[in-house]
Amino acid sequence: MIARLAHIVEALGGELIGDPSTPVARLATLAAADAQALSFAVGPKYREAMLASRAGVLVVPPVLQAEAVAQAAVVVASNPYLYFARLTQWWVARDRAAGPAPQVHPSAVVDPSARLGARVAVGPFAVIEANVEIGDDAVIGAHTVVEREAVVGAGTRLAPRVQLGARCRIGARGLVHSGAVIGADGFGFAPDGGAWVKIEQLGAVAIGDDVEVGANCTIDRGALDDTVIEDGVKLDNLIHIGHNVHIGAHTAMAGCAAVAGSARIGRGCTIGGDAKILGHLTLADGVHISACSVVTRSILQPGTYTGFFPIDDNATWEKNAASLRSLHKLRERVRALERIPHNKD
Amino acid sequence: MIARLAHIVEALGGELIGDPSTPVARLATLAAADAQALSFAVGPKYREAMLASRAGVLVVPPVLQAEAVAQAAVVVASNPYLYFARLTQWWVARDRAAGPAPQVHPSAVVDPSARLGARVAVGPFAVIEANVEIGDDAVIGAHTVVEREAVVGAGTRLAPRVQLGARCRIGARGLVHSGAVIGADGFGFAPDGGAWVKIEQLGAVAIGDDVEVGANCTIDRGALDDTVIEDGVKLDNLIHIGHNVHIGAHTAMAGCAAVAGSARIGRGCTIGGDAKILGHLTLADGVHISACSVVTRSILQPGTYTGFFPIDDNATWEKNAASLRSLHKLRERVRALERIPHNKD
Amino acid sequence: MIARLAHIVEALGGELIGDPSTPVARLATLAAADAQALSFAVGPKYREAMLASRAGVLVVPPVLQAEAVAQAAVVVASNPYLYFARLTQWWVARDRAAGPAPQVHPSAVVDPSARLGARVAVGPFAVIEANVEIGDDAVIGAHTVVEREAVVGAGTRLAPRVQLGARCRIGARGLVHSGAVIGADGFGFAPDGGAWVKIEQLGAVAIGDDVEVGANCTIDRGALDDTVIEDGVKLDNLIHIGHNVHIGAHTAMAGCAAVAGSARIGRGCTIGGDAKILGHLTLADGVHISACSVVTRSILQPGTYTGFFPIDDNATWEKNAASLRSLHKLRERVRALERIPHNKD
Incomplete structure (x- = not known):
């Protein structure tokens, strides 16, 4: 669906230099863009790629403005990368608004005691159990199972084939990708003469607003208290969060990272891909763990920490x-x- | 649902000191407990937390008895952690008994040749294929697929969205969490002039009694023989078990561990989170592998083995x-x- | 279902020495084989096991022929391992041909705009959205979700509980195992004052012919361009492929490997289990990464590369x-x- 450049600038700001009626059929990388595409040069190091691009519209920082206007319609933005992020959101929202109105698919099994907000979409074969509460404009994907007494905040999207366990809660504007399992049992057993006696996990998972959970992640319910994921946390795919973990607001974790039980991670941390944090540790706010590193002790000072064997022939x-x-x-x-x-x- | 302390002690033992009619509305950590909560001080190192707790009931070892009785109704148990495990089970069983009677949901697709035991529960949209056998009191979750000729033992629970592949078997009293895939093809290919020719995997997976499999685990079927998981094995989340692996009884593996094809792990081992065991190796009984360690050779002596790069700034x-x-x-x-x-x- | 040895040799070649009517009831390892089983000694190092085997049929290389004929009916093949691979395929194809004819299960939700080829099988509760295209002889498993405008090539099998995202494409003769999620969002956010602003992922995933994707793998869609998996790539279980990754033809990756965003891996590479490749790197054709190694720089020369901490007591x-x-x-x-x-x- 083609947009006009003027509409984009009207919605997202930036200084438009060029024809406001320039059509934008797609967003593209500088290399892949054609005359109907809008592309981004997010900083000076993309100058060469920008000069070689055939994009009909360029979003650039002030430092690239002079050269950009010679070859395309231009939007000057102080932070083109952030502009790009916001534009992708605008683009997707527009596509969604043009799509079918939200409905509860007739094949879904929705318990009569569940409370669904306005404009909630429920996909085919979704299961919504007793006393579930779902906020306005939420989307429950096909095959997604929301177990009894779980809560889904307004505007949150559960992709197809998500599992939200009994009594688990996720806030507003969240996004959970397919295959994620929120609220499986934490891994707790008492040893008894060479065998293991299960400790039933009676807590739940409490997830804040604006949280994204990647595909096939697992976030276990707490043993007695809840596992807690604060607002704005972003989890990539295949991440394991053990029971009773607490992750501070706006912390981001890359793919295959894992946090063992009862660890406490601060706010604004970044955890690299495949990094592992052992149980019962504390990480301060603003700690950055490099990819593939193993955290075996609490880290109480902000900074970057690393530990993996360097590769060689x-x-x-x-x-x-x-x-x-x-x-x-x-x-x-x-x-x-x-x-x-x-x-x- | 409130329990009376007398009922708990009647079911689980321990010496009750205090009012047998003390109500227990919940189980809680020492810090979170209130007057209606039962909590645990599993050893002397929890003494301070116990003294600060508002729990109405305390389960303690004899060494803490004198101080505990001054502040709460008390159950003295020789091993409070094990008591705690058993009490969580009693608690959950009581809740389940109060829940709805097991039923086969009308939306489930159950092949007429499948044999279901007494009191089997089958959730919405579950698929049970031809010649499957399911024992008494088993639970098949919503969206779970049990492929042809698979066997589920008595009392075993498959959570929602589990996959049990054709001819795979799991014994009694097991628990498989959501997203687990039991019986996908092992990873076997013959090289042929730069390409790979698939070796169809003709074996299955044979799982014993009292086994727990975590969320999003994958346990591959054997190439010709079966992959074998013995009784009492406990697997945390996101664990990968390759084809023809053999895991001995009561071995426990923490999250994100992986075992490559044809490895043989003994009884009573513990494999730390993210530890990896390469293919065709043997681990003796009672081997303990630390988290994030890579096992590249057979280990024939019991003991603890470690290998990861220590983290640093x-x-x-x-x-x-x-x-x-x-x-x-x-x-x-x-x-x-x-x-x-x-x-x- | 019993086969006659003559039929096998007719289909797959090799020199038959012995009774062509020898029955073959199963394929088995040398150790497990009985008189009704066909087994393989793929090279001289299996000589002892072969001599101890009770297999009724042995597939052997010329060097073992003389000894093999003394104890069983024999097929002499120049490459018995490849013969074994092809025979497993023949075996499974025969079983499938004897099974029920492909059908679209009445419980599946198939959008009227979807185009299904001849003999397409669709399992219970599968969801096939608008404008999906599915080639002849493809199989869509129970509970599998194929989102709008996705394309499945001829003869490709999506196991139960697979997710193929909107606009993603997989070629012919592919196999995707249960729980795999193809086309979840890549992990992209722009930082903005301590919080993260989502970059909607507008690309897709493009997968070639003859590709196998293991259970619970995740392959993310590209940010703007597509994530690309070329022909003949084989992925084991629980593998994470970030957005805009490009994997060259016939590269194989073992379980729990991961490739971060925008990495480019050559043709004919092998990536060991749990090996990790950081983002934006390039690996040349013919690079072999050992298990559990972390690739932190581009590798432009073929060869074998390793890096993990050796385990010890x-x-x-x-x-x-x-x-x-x-x-x-x-x-x-x-x-x-x-x-x-x-x-x-």
């Missing part, structure tokens, strides 16, 4: 790994050399 | 990682120093 | 890990020793 790695297995002995040998009188300073 | 890590990449040369340099005659002892 | 690891945390200082100390005049060569 296999032969070199084998030699270094073999040396590493006797590193403490090597240290002793160096100490012995240092102790020899004529080796002392 | 990023600048320190960079320096150490750079040094590590030439560690074998550093070792040579130390050796050279040691060879200098006057450096010899 | 916990006490030894603790000592080495402690030494490692001051390795750069140890290097300085060695340098200092080397600088002492009498320590120079």
